[in-house]
Amino acid sequence: MQAEKVDQMVARSAAPHTEAKPELVRFDAVSKSFGALQAVRDVSLSVREGEFLTLVGPSGCGKSTLLNMTAGLFAPTEGTVTYGGVPVEPYNQKVGYMTQSDHLLHWRTVARNIAVPLEIAKLSRGEIRDRVDELLDLVGLTGFGDHYPSELSGGMRKRCALARLLAYDPETLLFDEPFAALDAQLRLKMQMEIRRIVAQLNKTVLFVTHDLDEAVALADRCVVFSGRPGTISEVLDIPLPRERDLFSIRHNAQYVQLTARLWDEMAPSAAAGEN
């Protein structure tokens, strides 16, 4: 019954929504080696503004390497990475980065953690207070501003890290398996939250995961990686509606079909990785 509803929604938003948007991030024949180890080989990929892109593949296939290059943490060995048409320089401040570990400053309260980027941007105290309140509200942490991170649950810590990430309003959000450590229920809740917030703020997202369900459920487009060194084996368009209910989507025929296809795609490389 819920599946029907989702299917109707799919029909309504069938028109691809990312078509007209300009390109924001571009990987051009990018390879990256660390010493003798080649992490990424010959990756070409274009990310459009406002797109939610998931990168999925087995561990160690260089997905995170692509995020790091987008952030300018290091340069590709071969090829170019451009952001907004310009080659990425160290510390691309147009992006925000969130990793599996939330990296909250445990000596600061929730509110003061969120305030960190605002302090760096030298906002006045009043401005910081207003913005922090707004962000607490956005991520559903109202009333927890005075708590220390050690007093929070795993999900709340993620929310806090997300609020801090959004505080300085980066254009593009890089997520590196941010919810891997959460239990299934909490993960679903956080995924819904991410979709809602990203849509609301119109962010571009590169989201690395090894969870196939997550990769399909969240994405506008899903990039499938294989092996080591990492290469793109396929780019899947996910024609699910922009506003989707991640809970009922599990019954959506298209969703089921797409995840099944991903499973088939990944199974051989997963089997090969096992030895």
Add this chain to the structure above:
Amino acid sequence: MIMFISRLGILAAFLGFWEFASGRLIQKYLISTPSDIAATFWEWLLDGRIFFHAGITAIEAIAGFLLGAFVGMTIGLILGRAEKLAELLNPFIMAFYSIPKIALAPLFIIWFGIGIEMKILLTATIVFFLVFLNTYTGVRSVSQELVNIMRLMGANERDVMRKVVLPSAIVWVFTGLRLSVPYAMIGAIVGEMIAANRGLGYLLSHASSQFNTAGVFAALVAIITMSVLMNTGVSLLARISMPWEKAKQKREISI
């Protein structure tokens, strides 16, 4: 409360046995008696001698502690952030670290005389290494991922230092400070025992040279008291400087 009373009980039993054993099981000139020690201590209290000597020792220990801690923290922070420089200096630092610092005392006497300065510097040298190594370790343990995240937020080196490195190293700094308290006392007291006519170390060795066992023990009591006070001071400072540690303890413990 029961704990406190039990502890008092243990102390009383110990002192009682000591009082009894002295002169009966062990010769009195070796171990004196608690009552004699208390009498000597009381006499020193009354004539003010203990305050004078304890004051001298406290100044040496605290000044040396502060100096060593400050320099140790500063250099620890700098080397912690300057990887190459730290690597370059590593063998020299380790060579200095491996010297028993007390062995430097004769050299310090030649350089600085037998006054208070020599004890302060000896203490500072000992404290320096403990605080330096802990601070350095603390700075190096800051996650590079976190620093990168801050950089992407637009942080410059100063922001990273002030908002991330300093606060996350502070736990380590306090570990170093706490370790340093007894060593600061060692520096001051050994310095006084080697060459001085003032301070608790002098009082100790003076009493010992006259076979005044009660005096030796009375001086030890004063030294213990001062160590405990300094320890408490550092712990208090740690609690004030790190309010988040208290929040951590409040959290329920689960396995």
